[in-house]
Amino acid sequence: MPITIDLTGQVALVTGGTKGIGAGIADRLAEAGATVVVCGRNTPDAGTHQFQPCDVRDPDQVVALVDAIVDAHGRLDIAVNNAGGAPSVDAADASPRFSEAVIRLNLLGPMQVAQAANRVMQQQEGGGAIVNITSVSGLRPSPGSSAYGAAKAGLLSLTQSVAIEWAPKVRVNAVSGGLIATEDSLDHYGGADGLARVAATVPLGRFGEPADVADAVVFLASPLAAYVTGANLVLHGGGEWPAFLRAAEG
Helix, strand or coil: CCCCCCCCCCEEEEECCCCHHHHHHHHHHHHCCCEEEEEECCCCCCCCCEEEECCCCCHHHHHHHHHHHHHHHCCCCEEEECCCCCCCCCHHHCCHHHHHHHHHHHHHHHHHHHHHHHHHHCCCCCCEEEEEEEEHHHCCCCCCCHHHHHHHHHHHHHHHHHHHHHCCCEEEEEEEECCECCCCHHHHCCHHHHHHHHHCCCCCCCCECHHHHHHHHHHHHCHHHCCCCCCEEEECCCCCCCHHHHHHHC
């Protein structure tokens, strides 16, 4: 029998789902048959998925978002915490206000979305699945983005804890992305040449694509992952060569 993933009849929420990795996740979930709602702070110019405005840092807006989804569709089966990010700032120069804002967006926001989604999913016969998009920055040093790395590490810990608390009705997992190419990658890495040099450091020889993250999310949200909870799926193309080996090679 062929293995397929069919999410027909399921309702999914993707935060920050209007561009980049979030848009890739939303598209893949829809391709699998799910009804997809995306949210963001700003209304997109165009889009193929239902949109609800929401700043995930505001708990009242999060509750209103989930209530609106349930009012419209009667259920919520999948919640993907994708909204996040932070500019690069040296830790010595980061103001308390900046650090607090980064942690609110990358840790407290996903926690609030997960709480609101869980309240709905616990009442459904089929429960639900929550997937938190984290980063290898939460698994290794994150110079230049220390508050972001700390928040993502916290999100990984949160994933493991609530996976125990909310079982067996709700499964909670994480996907930790490494170097993922998005609309901003060219500018961030200094153009096509810089992008190629960085890609060459990855054992698989390329940046990940939003579709790579999306495929992992669809798997974790599907019945194929029915016995997977509290897990972290790392997508980094093999990681990074240890610095000491490069140094030894000269």
